[in-house]
Amino acid sequence: MTFSAIVSADTLQSALDSVSVLVDECKIHLEPEGLEIRAVDPANVGMVDLELAASGFESYEADGGLIGLNLTMFKKVIGMADSSQLIHLELNEQIRKLDIRFGEVDYTLALINPQSIRQEPDIPSLDAPVTLTATGKQLDRGVTAADLISDHVVLETTADHELVIDAEGDTDDVQVTFDEDDLVDGRINESVSSLFSLDYVTSIVGVMDADHEVEVRLDDEMPFRMSYDHSDGAASVTYTLSPRIGGGD
């Protein structure tokens, strides 16, 4: 098993952030064409699929291995680097360590046996009737408002061509409404609605940049998907979130 790569700190950090929002440790597939991570949180509610293509690296060499990684520790190490600094990664399979070098720092990270890490989820294919694209900022506005009064949020679309992010508290309620023309892309012709745990939505939206363009797929009382690219398209992230039972307002 061979893995040797050079990547900018900010590309790597963004990729790790998108996974660590759901899990503390994960399996990483070291494919010839790039890294892939699939993970599901302990409650089996949120799934992430991250692909970081070889084109996102300054240099990349891998032959299809699988390693287990302590994401929390890995992120702390990368967090010491300046954002544009190049990180050198090198797998030492015999001693099951990942060597991380940047500037004067040489950190040796012990790997985790992949078999001891929660099984990777099968990301379901969604046949969602509504697909739209919103900015990270728009989604953030919605979940921030919902978070004022509730611990769950309704995501719905209306026959009036609107996306509505909706929450109800004990006495108050809030709606954040985007007309389809306010969004980056997408036509909304159907009325669907699902209820989600706000903890998950807030955390996931929290790792997005304000100007990320996020494709959202929604169905009626069904899982909800958010996908976006970063690092000039080299990284693609897909979240799938299960609805709360009894949802849909």
Place this chain on the structure above:
Amino acid sequence: MTFSAIVSADTLQSALDSVSVLVDECKIHLEPEGLEIRAVDPANVGMVDLELAASGFESYEADGGLIGLNLTMFKKVIGMADSSQLIHLELNEQIRKLDIRFGEVDYTLALINPQSIRQEPDIPSLDAPVTLTATGKQLDRGVTAADLISDHVVLETTADHELVIDAEGDTDDVQVTFDEDDLVDGRINESVSSLFSLDYVTSIVGVMDADHEVEVRLDDEMPFRMSYDHSDGAASVTYTLSPRIGGGD
């Protein structure tokens, strides 16, 4: 009862801040010429009288109603807006809700029965022998120093034309002294002194901007008054603070 208004987020936030420093909920008089709030803290030590004139609004319409409001929640909602964003307020009397709209956000805030809110204080008229005007920054300097060593503070004026903010700790003491010529305005010819709880003074001074010009009225072992305007004179705030018994140094 009718109330419908448009106001910038920062004007509204400043007005709410000046009241929420003493109470979490309050009655608001929706007079044709503007809003008025009078409140006293639970310990009956600090009183505030806020007037926000119709001229401080982009648009304002009211016919003399009285509503009860959860200030804490109202402030959180307004806090989501950008400071220059316009807030649309509309009272729905039948369902006892205040509709708050800005940008894509539409928040419905449940009102509180005004009768369940602590009675409004009668703001006493003061016949204080000393009236002077200091900046928010000068007052802040004084209370910050006092706060290093004590939980109460003496405000005094001297026959030497000085305002002295004075605190004594177990072993140390501190005086912050302003000659009347250092102040924005006011002649000091009389020697008066009163002792106040620093918690109140610090909180109240904390909501003032450094360049606010604050009229201060002081008497000997008597309540103390601070008044200032903001939002181009549309908002006027008056605090009256009872002295601690046994005070006056």
Place this chain on the structure above:
Amino acid sequence: MTFSAIVSADTLQSALDSVSVLVDECKIHLEPEGLEIRAVDPANVGMVDLELAASGFESYEADGGLIGLNLTMFKKVIGMADSSQLIHLELNEQIRKLDIRFGEVDYTLALINPQSIRQEPDIPSLDAPVTLTATGKQLDRGVTAADLISDHVVLETTADHELVIDAEGDTDDVQVTFDEDDLVDGRINESVSSLFSLDYVTSIVGVMDADHEVEVRLDDEMPFRMSYDHSDGAASVTYTLSPRIGGGD
């Protein structure tokens, strides 16, 4: 005993910071040529020797007295001043107080009986085989990395002309390596190594500026010394840190 001085807030604050990292109270020698403070932390592990020459003051007058000072309180008082503001210090021996004045503030700080303060350490002379000069930033990089995984750190030099800051966790390890050419100054020809408590090293390096040039003296399983100047050379600080027993990797 006479002491009267005027000094900029930032010079005084930097000087106090370098001592307060080890102790909360200290003796100060008020010598005609300047202040001197020597202190050792309660565990007898870290020693500091601070000299602040009369040239670092705007005005300075002292005749060799000794006072005891509550550093924590002194720092809070100075912390209220703007960094370029001039601090007037005046000893009032009869009432055992130090008068601290700046702007409108007049703070009277009670002194501590010097006899009640832990005895000053004898700073040992070191006959260290390795002397080098690194920046505050370089040292910070090393201790920050070590701090990720351990509560102690190995400082070593190698026959390969390198300074290595080295830490080992339960599963991971990290080395931060500087070639002698990367350093500000110093030739490294000898291999020495000592183990130190990271708490001390982190705190001490934490008070240094990134561009401070710090002279480091290292020996094999022996105390370690860091010295640097600030305030245009008027202040000189020397730290001596005892190694942990069983150290040296």
